[in-house]
Amino acid sequence: MQEDALKWNKKHLEHPMPHTPSDLLQSFLPTLLQLPSKYALDIACGNGRNSKFLAQHGFVCDSVDISEVALQMSANHPKIHTICADLDTYRPTPNHYDVVLNFYFLNRDLFPFIQTALKSKGIFLLETFIKEEDGFNSSQIIDEKILNHGELEHTFKDFEILHKHTSYITRREGEQAKIISFVAQKS
Numbered sequence: 001m002q003e004d005a006l007k008w009n010k011k012h013l014e015h016p017m018p019h020t021p022s023d024l025l026q027s028f029l030p031t032l033l034q035l036p037s038k039y040a041l042d043i044a045c046g047n048g049r050n051s052k053f054l055a056q057h058g059f060v061c062d063s064v065d066i067s068e069v070a071l072q073m074s075a076n077h078p079k080i081h082t083i084c085a086d087l088d089t090y091r092p093t094p095n096h097y098d099v100v101l102n103f104y105f106l107n108r109d110l111f112p113f114i115q116t117a118l119k120s121k122g123i124f125l126l127e128t129f130i131k132e133e134d135g136f137n138s139s140q141i142i143d144e145k146i147l148n149h150g151e152l153e154h155t156f157k158d159f160e161i162l163h164k165h166t167s168y169i170t171r172r173e174g175e176q177a178k179i180i181s182f183v184a185q186k187s
């Protein structure tokens with residue numbers, strides 16, 4: 001934990017990440033606002049760009065990250081509760097959230113806990129790196145941090161998939177990397 005926290009604190013200080021909320025999240029706001037209550041969990045929230053967007057639209061947001069530096073950037077909204085924790089071991093409260101965000105972070109062991117953390121009809125939004133269909137990883141990111149083709153559909157097979165789209169982004173280092181944007185609703 002301590003080593004990862006230091007590594008991420010350094011990254012957040014040396015290479016500040018964008019503060020604009022995700023396009024995917026913005027486009028799903030009308031759907032999220034129809035949910036009966038407004039409790040959200042932002043997994044590996046970073047500077048809180050997405051937590052702040054939800055908080056500005058009335059959501060109470062639990063925002064979890066291992067980096068205190070990142071959390072200091074998220075903490076300035078009364079509806080955001082920051083939680084400094086290692087998501088290798090942190091487990092969210094079951095049946096508590098209407099919305100769970102998982103952006104640019106991958107810990108497969110968390111997926112079952114995300115599923116139980118969502119209430120019935122709760123919505124899961126994810127965007128992160130994915131391999132090519134033939135399993136090729138064109139990026140510099142280590143294999144275990146990249147989704148396999150079809151993995152989300154299999155893992156969230158009991159959910160209704162509301163949106164699924166792949167595209168490419170240019171990373172800071174200039175490389176092109178494939179990403180998936182995925183939204184699914186618990187039954």
Ligand SMILES: C[S@@+](CC[C@H](N)C(=O)[O-])C[C@H]1O[C@@H](n2cnc3c(N)ncnc32)[C@H](O)[C@@H]1O
Pocket residue numbers: 004008009017043044045046047048049064065066067070085086087088102103104105
């Ligand atoms: C690429 S950033 C994404 C931040 C945010 N989700 C976004 O899209 O802007 C990855 C985040 O994961 C956090 N992180 C990395 N390993 C973690 C762990 N084991 N537990 C909790 N947070 C972790 C980092 O501190 C960093 O803020």
